[in-house]
Amino acid sequence: MNITTLIFMIFLMAGLLIYYLIPSRFQWQCLLGLSFVFLWAADWRNLLFVGYVAAICYGFAIYIEGMLSEADLPEDRAERKIAKGARARKAKRAVLLAIFLLILILALSKYVPAALHLNLTSVNETLQSRWRFLKLIVPFGLSYYLLMAISYLLDVYWQRGKADHSFFHLVLFICYFPQLTQGPIGTYGQMKGELFKDHGEAWENIKVGLPLMLWGFFKKMVIADRTAVFVGRANSGSQYGLNVLICLVLYGIQLYCDFSGGIDVVRGVSECFGVRLGENFRQPYFSKDLGEFWRRWHISLGAFMKNYIFFPLAMWKPLKLLKKQLRKHMSMKMASKIIVAIGDLIVFLIVGIWHGAGSKYAGWGIYNGAILAFSAVMEDVYRSWKNALHINEQSGRWQTFRLVRTLVIVTIGWVFDCADTASGAVRMFFRMFMLNRTSLGRIFTTKVETLFYLPILFLACMLLLWVDIQHEKGISLRQSIAARPFWKQAAIWTALFQAILLVGRTVGAGGFMYANF
Amino acid sequence: MNIRHSKQNRRKKKQRKERWEPQTRLGKAGCLIALNIVWILFFSFILTQPSILKAELREVQGETNYDTIVVGDSHGETAVDPAVLDEELGTTSYNCSRRIMPVKDIYYLMREVCYHNQPKTILYEIDPTYWRIPGISLGNDTSIFFAGSDPKNRLDYFFKEMLTQPFPNFIADYRLAPRNASQIPGAAYVRLRPSYWHHGEETIPMIMKALYLGANYEYRGRGFRYGHSYSLHMDTLYKPVKFKVGKIVPENVEYFHKMAEFCRSKGIRLVCFYSALPPYRLLRENENAANKYYTDLCKKEGVEFYDMNYLKKEYLDRTDMDYVDLDGHMMGSLGDRQTRVLAKILSSDDPSSMFVDSYDVVLKNLPKDEATSGSALLKEARRYTKKKQKETERALDLPEVTETSYADPAEADTL
Numbered sequence: 001m002n003i004t005t006l007i008f009m010i011f012l013m014a015g016l017l018i019y020y021l022i023p024s025r026f027q028w029q030c031l032l033g034l035s036f037v038f039l040w041a042a043d044w045r046n047l048l049f050v051g052y053v054a055a056i057c058y059g060f061a062i063y064i065e066g067m068l069s070e071a072d073l074p075e076d077r078a079e080r081k082i083a084k085g086a087r088a089r090k091a092k093r094a095v096l097l098a099i100f101l102l103i104l105i106l107a108l109s110k111y112v113p114a115a116l117h118l119n120l121t122s123v124n125e126t127l128q129s130r131w132r133f134l135k136l137i138v139p140f141g142l143s144y145y146l147l148m149a150i151s152y153l154l155d156v157y158w159q160r161g162k163a164d165h166s167f168f169h170l171v172l173f174i175c176y177f178p179q180l181t182q183g184p185i186g187t188y189g190q191m192k193g194e195l196f197k198d199h200g201e202a203w204e205n206i207k208v209g210l211p212l213m214l215w216g217f218f219k220k221m222v223i224a225d226r227t228a229v230f231v232g233r234a235n236s237g238s239q240y241g242l243n244v245l246i247c248l249v250l251y252g253i254q255l256y257c258d259f260s261g262g263i264d265v266v267r268g269v270s271e272c273f274g275v276r277l278g279e280n281f282r283q284p285y286f287s288k289d290l291g292e293f294w295r296r297w298h299i300s301l302g303a304f305m306k307n308y309i310f311f312p313l314a315m316w317k318p319l320k321l322l323k324k325q326l327r328k329h330m331s332m333k334m335a336s337k338i339i340v341a342i343g344d345l346i347v348f349l350i351v352g353i354w355h356g357a358g359s360k361y362a363g364w365g366i367y368n369g370a371i372l373a374f375s376a377v378m379e380d381v382y383r384s385w386k387n388a389l390h391i392n393e394q395s396g397r398w399q400t401f402r403l404v405r406t407l408v409i410v411t412i413g414w415v416f417d418c419a420d421t422a423s424g425a426v427r428m429f430f431r432m433f434m435l436n437r438t439s440l441g442r443i444f445t446t447k448v449e450t451l452f453y454l455p456i457l458f459l460a461c462m463l464l465l466w467v468d469i470q471h472e473k474g475i476s477l478r479q480s481i482a483a484r485p486f487w488k489q490a491a492i493w494t495a496l497f498q499a500i501l502l503v504g505r506t507v508g509a510g511g512f513m514y515a516n517f
Numbered sequence: 518m519n520i521r522h523s524k525q526n527r528r529k530k531k532q533r534k535e536r537w538e539p540q541t542r543l544g545k546a547g548c549l550i551a552l553n554i555v556w557i558l559f560f561s562f563i564l565t566q567p568s569i570l571k572a573e574l575r576e577v578q579g580e581t582n583y584d585t586i587v588v589g590d591s592h593g594e595t596a597v598d599p600a601v602l603d604e605e606l607g608t609t610s611y612n613c614s615r616r617i618m619p620v621k622d623i624y625y626l627m628r629e630v631c632y633h634n635q636p637k638t639i640l641y642e643i644d645p646t647y648w649r650i651p652g653i654s655l656g657n658d659t660s661i662f663f664a665g666s667d668p669k670n671r672l673d674y675f676f677k678e679m680l681t682q683p684f685p686n687f688i689a690d691y692r693l694a695p696r697n698a699s700q701i702p703g704a705a706y707v708r709l710r711p712s713y714w715h716h717g718e719e720t721i722p723m724i725m726k727a728l729y730l731g732a733n734y735e736y737r738g739r740g741f742r743y744g745h746s747y748s749l750h751m752d753t754l755y756k757p758v759k760f761k762v763g764k765i766v767p768e769n770v771e772y773f774h775k776m777a778e779f780c781r782s783k784g785i786r787l788v789c790f791y792s793a794l795p796p797y798r799l800l801r802e803n804e805n806a807a808n809k810y811y812t813d814l815c816k817k818e819g820v821e822f823y824d825m826n827y828l829k830k831e832y833l834d835r836t837d838m839d840y841v842d843l844d845g846h847m848m849g850s851l852g853d854r855q856t857r858v859l860a861k862i863l864s865s866d867d868p869s870s871m872f873v874d875s876y877d878v879v880l881k882n883l884p885k886d887e888a889t890s891g892s893a894l895l896k897e898a899r900r901y902t903k904k905k906q907k908e909t910e911r912a913l914d915l916p917e918v919t920e921t922s923y924a925d926p927a928e929a930d931t932l
Contacts (some may be wrong), residue, residue, distance in 0.1 A: 006687045007680040203542050221683070452695040486538045486545060494552050501685050502560065502693040 001041045019201040028196050038177035042140040049443050050140040052169045059150045060098035067091035088219035095157045106146050114357030115466045141180030147304050152188045162190050178270040184280035184300035199274025209271030214496050216264030220503030223460045224257035228359040234443045236419050240431045241438030247416045262512040279437045283468045313343045341373035363422030560832030564691035566658040567707040567724045572611050576718045578633040583611040585644040586630050588623050589642025595847045598856045600740040604859030618659040620769040624776050625661040625674050632667035638786045645807050647733045648769045689824030703727030733841045743849035744841040757801035777818035789815050793825040794845045795837045796883040805876035827872045828880040834857050
């Protein structure tokens with residue numbers, strides 16, 4: 001169920017009505033029911049995947065917690081130590097097996113078909129009618145809730161959280177419907193407090209949620225979908241010179257608005273139910289370096305990678321041994337930097353592969369990972385250059401340079417998104433320098449359309465920039481609007497809604513891009 | 518004293534403001550919804566195109582039973598003259614083609630036409646352009662949901678289509694696009710005329726004129742637009758587009774299948790045809806690929822298909838100058854000729870003898886003179902300046918529309 005559709009709006013309204021009519025102690029069950037309906041609407045088989053993931057999490061988490069507990073250990077110190085060690089090894093094997101079983105389902109549904117060049121639709125068409133229930137599907141939201149499931153298991157294993165003995169609590173955590181489309185990827189500790197608490201009054205929640213949804217739809221429909229028309233033209237066939245640059249810049253705007261718009265809609269929907277989801281997007285284009293950019297873009301994915309991949313990787317024996325070896329030839333600091341660099345490379349490669357199975361995703365991961373790795377290793381060298389050139393790091397000019405530099409690096413990185421393969425991305429990059437073959441008429445096909453839509457896009461982007469600047473300054477616009485007289489508030493939200501109706505409808509506009517991951 | 522006075526004034530001002538503010542939550546929600554409804558009604562008034570489709574549907578579902586209905590897109594509007602068809606075949610026909618109509622809406626249009634009407638034949642003018650795009654109607658007066666009157670059809674449309682479209686499509690049938698923005702004065706003018714609200718066919722010329730659709734065409738009644746002068750297509754030469762099977766949206770094929778099933782269930786003869794294209798396009802595109810695709814598709818669906826581009830030269834000889842534009846909208850004279858040929862095909866037991874087998878022969882038969890080429894048409898069109906456009910519009914200035922203006926389709930020919 002696409003969250004921009006009418007049927008989702010009807011589903012949401014009906015869901016909210018039931019949710020606030022029933023006693024508050026049953027509200028989490030209502031959320032569970034709504035999530036099941038949401039998944040069922042996509043395909044009933046999605047429920048099987050959720051059940052599978054939840055069962056693994058439930059069973060293994062309780063087993064792991066049992067293994068790591070101090071209960072029933074021998075009294076004797078030596079025997080206790082041996083027993084503890086044995087249990088710890090069992091717990092480790094259990095968590096690895098659970099993670100393997102979870103990743104296996106992702107591999108089978110996403111990566112194996114891609115590797116075998118299988119078209120699931122064609123395969124399903126060959127099934128006879130009595131075997132149609134075996135239809136292959138790409139489980140809806142699997143990439144997101146799988147990471148959440150892994151984080152839950154690891155939190156239990158590292159004793160950061162307790163295993164929940166309620167199976168359905170766990171199911172709700174995994175399949176809570178607003179976050180199925182594009183996250184955020186919450187941890188159980190964060191979500192538990194929100195999902196099972198008293199959710200307050202309908203009016204107060206909807207007053208917060210609805211404007212957020214409206215803003216999200218504005219970004220998605222008015223900016224992202226309209227920009228997509230130009231991006232589609234700029235990215236069709238082989239483009240050269242400024243065409244490539246325009247394609248990358250517009251794609252950056254499209255992706256930014258599509259993703260942040262989607263997140264705002266998802267958070268807004270969740271707020272309507274009184275469930276606060278974590279911030280997942282924090283004005284990444286104001287970042288001063290690439291690392292900061294990716295910490296602000298898809299915050300929850302970054303946090304997952306940091307806590308569950310990067311840090312454990314740093315403590316991984318082979319890397320520890322490598323660090324020891326490196327220390328024989330260089331300083332402790334440099335050896336640490338190299339380990340961090342390797343960690344960055346591996347993490348970004350995983351992030352790239354998580355997004356998709358093609359070479360371009362791996363290429364994107366390597367591109368970003370390599371830049372971050374290089375920056376980590378060269379940190380001291382950069383500092384010495386800055387000192388030699390007497391660059392004041394706090395000066396406005398230097399900060400602007402850093403901002404523009406980050407913008408350029410990120411924009412170039414979008415070639416991996418726009419091309420079909422990694423090699424295609426590299427070719428696209430080099431074609432950007434063939435300025436003599438620029439042909440802007442392939443993007444801006446008619447004068448009338450260009451003169452009409454580009455100013456509208458520009459104004460919408462300026463509004464977005466202004467809003468983002470306020471958020472960057474820590475000003476909550478929603479709260480400042482709420483403090484105004486009623487008619488001013490009504491005018492603002494009406495203007496936003498009417499803008500969506502007027503200019504937010506594009507032929508061929510589809511769902512959210514991140515829902516495809 | 519002054520400070521106290523100004524404080525009192527501020528308090529009074531605040532109290533006055535608050536008096537106008539709704540005090541309850543329900544009141545606030547109600548006011549917000551009402552405010553939006555007012556704006557939606559306002560924008561609907563000025564931006565939604567006055568509906569030609571409603572007028573056509575009203576006509577088709579009126580007292581006259583039309584036994585032959587033409588459906589399709591803008592090419593269809595100029596390609597089949599119902600008056601000529603009736604003259605040749607003795608039928609009573611109506612052309613319900615509408616420009617930019619998505620394939621799925623054509624299916625629902627067929628069903629709408631059969632509401633209070635029993636056609637024996639439906640002629641579907643296939644335009645591959647609209648098979649390449651998903652079927653969403655955006656304020657172009659092509660949505661059956663907004664124009665139709667059959668409750669069952671609209672409900673079906675709602676459940677099968679509207680629910681899965683972006684929610685704004687259900688709330689409003691308008692959008693701010695260059696064309697719609699330029700038509701605001703015309704749309705407002707039409708809606709302020711009492712005659713518009715009867716939605717009779719007589720309002721169609723008024724709507725066309727108000728929306729600048731009449732510059733190169735004259736409305737001849739029963740849905741037929743008679744092309745009479747050359748036009749620039751989107752301000753430049755038409756850009757040829759190759760037909761690619763991979764670009765066909767599966768949803769459109771699915772709806773074509775539904776059309777065939779529907780006609781079969783109602784005992785209606787469905788005849789598909791591909792209107793004759795200008796030589797400019799045939800020489801630059803791969804119409805043979807479209808021909809093969811639609812021939813195979815129609816055979817699979819068990820419906821008739823005739824590609825007018827494959828007619829033998831003696832049946833429909835033509836040049837680019839027989840068209841209003843290089844997209845393929847016909848001049849009235851060519852439209853009439855094609856209609857006569859179509860009538861011959863429909864009444865023939867074996868029309869295959871009227872067609873050539875190979876695309877090479879089609880191309881060989883095309884005129885290649887500079888005088889009849891696309892550039893000549895472009896030159897003519899550029900000579901047809903805005904000033905001349907206005908002159909022509911004034912010359913075609915129609916009398917005040919009355920209920921009886923188009924009571925008899927034959928009367929339309931005199932204007």
